[in-house]
Amino acid sequence: MIETNVSRHHETFLQVIQSYYQLTKPRIIPLLLITTAGSMWIAAKGEVDPLLLLVTLTGGTLAAASAQTINCIYDRDIDYDMERTRHRPMPSGKVQPRDALIFAIALAAISFTLLAVFANLLAASLAFSGIVFYILVYTHWLKRHSTQNIVIGGAAGAIPALVGWAAVTGTLSWAAWLIFAIVFLWTPPHFWALALMIRDDYAKVGIPMLPVIAGDVATVRQIWYYTLITVTATLLLVYPLHASGVIYAAIAVGLGGLFIHKSWRLLQNPEDRTVARDLFLYSISYMMLLCLGMVVDSLPITHHLISAAINLIA
Numbered sequence: 279m280i281e282t283n284v285s286r287h288h289e290t291f292l293q294v295i296q297s298y299y300q301l302t303k304p305r306i307i308p309l310l311l312i313t314t315a316g317s318m319w320i321a322a323k324g325e326v327d328p329l330l331l332l333v334t335l336t337g338g339t340l341a342a343a344s345a346q347t348i349n350c351i352y353d354r355d356i357d358y359d360m361e362r363t364r365h366r367p368m369p370s371g372k373v374q375p376r377d378a379l380i381f382a383i384a385l386a387a388i389s390f391t392l393l394a395v396f397a398n399l400l401a402a403s404l405a406f407s408g409i410v411f412y413i414l415v416y417t418h419w420l421k422r423h424s425t426q427n428i429v430i431g432g433a434a435g436a437i438p439a440l441v442g443w444a445a446v447t448g449t450l451s452w453a454a455w456l457i458f459a460i461v462f463l464w465t466p467p468h469f470w471a472l473a474l475m476i477r478d479d480y481a482k483v484g485i486p487m488l489p490v491i492a493g494d495v496a497t498v499r500q501i502w503y504y505t506l507i508t509v510t511a512t513l514l515l516v517y518p519l520h521a522s523g524v525i526y527a528a529i530a531v532g533l534g535g536l537f538i539h540k541s542w543r544l545l546q547n548p549e550d551r552t553v554a555r556d557l558f559l560y561s562i563s564y565m566m567l568l569c570l571g572m573v574v575d576s577l578p579i580t581h582h583l584i585s586a587a588i589n590l591i592a
């Protein structure tokens with residue numbers, strides 16, 4: 279009897295932890311961190327202080343978790359009405375809004391302190407501005423009112439790249455803003471491909487996502503343009519900025535070619551949900567591998583290997 283109570287209590291505690299964990303929409307965070315890491319490695323010319331990396335990624339995680347938690351509080355009405363989001367902790371009543379808000383404020387405070395003390399004030403302020411932008415501009419102002427919601431709101435998702443650069447250098451440079459732009463321009467193809475698949479869910483709750491308002495054909499055309507601009511932007515890191523080298527260039531061209539190919543296929547088949555799904559899934563691998571390419575390209579060992587290879591040929 280006692281054992282049962284103990285195990286039940288234990289289970290409840292674990293469930294509480296799990297609910298708070300889910301409030302942070304944890305599956306998106308690793309990719310945000312990879313963009314931060316890519317930016318840090320380029321900024322540090324391949325030699326990142328491991329402690330600074332740990333602090334920045336932890337601070338970034340906490341900031342993103344805070345932003346997502348507040349978003350969950352704000353959107354709990356529509357999240358309840360949509361199939362995909364109905365089982366989130368807030369609409370299903372597992373966490374109360376007040377408790378979630380305290381949790382989010384604590385996360386933001388720890389994030390800011392950690393980054394301000396162990397990185398610098400610019401990195402801390404940028405991460406904090408990411409939370410404010412995501413909540414005020416995207417969640418409150420645009421999400422329910424504009425078909426351009428995710429285009430402008432996407433800027434929040436690109437801020438972690440700035441945080442990474444700022445943590446290393448204490449300033450922002452053209453290359454930092456370019457990595458920001460790459461994530462910013464990538465967001466519409468990433469999200470609209472998914473929005474095509476779950477258009478009806480958004481329509482049901484009156485969220486004016488582009489496929490709901492403008493239809494599939496107009497959406498795939500926008501996806502196509504944004505894909506072309508994104509891939510072009512990735513190359514500017516090599517020329518004229520010279521922030522990355524040939525290894526990154528080869529990776530960006532290869533990955534970009536495939537991105538354009540998949541986006542073209544969607545342009546030809548606007549109503550085909552499998553093609554949309556394929557592009558959505560690829561968009562995630564694309565950003566992940568592109569940023570890993572930035573890291574690998576920046577490493578001193580890569581430079582040594584390239585010099586050795588050139589000497590061998592010459």
Ligand code: HEM
Binds near residue numbers: 427431434461465565
């Ligand atoms: C306004 C901008 C964005 C919107 C509206 C958006 C929206 C979404 C949505 C609705 C999902 C599906 C999640 C689910 O099924 O619960 C998703 C998945 C995902 N998003 Fe985004 N996204 C945005 C920007 C970003 C950014 C900037 C990143 C990272 C750099 C990102 C990374 C991911 C990842 C990794 C997944 C897959 C998660 C999984 O495995 O389920 N997203 N996004």
Ligand SMILES: CC(C)=CCC/C(C)=C/CC/C(C)=C/COP(=O)(O)OP(=O)(O)O
Binds near residue numbers: 408
């Ligand atoms: C530096 C810093 C703190 C940046 C914050 C960046 C951040 C939280 C980006 C998230 C972008 C994203 C996945 C939005 C989901 O949209 P949604 O809320 O419409 O998705 P949903 O339909 O699944 O609720």
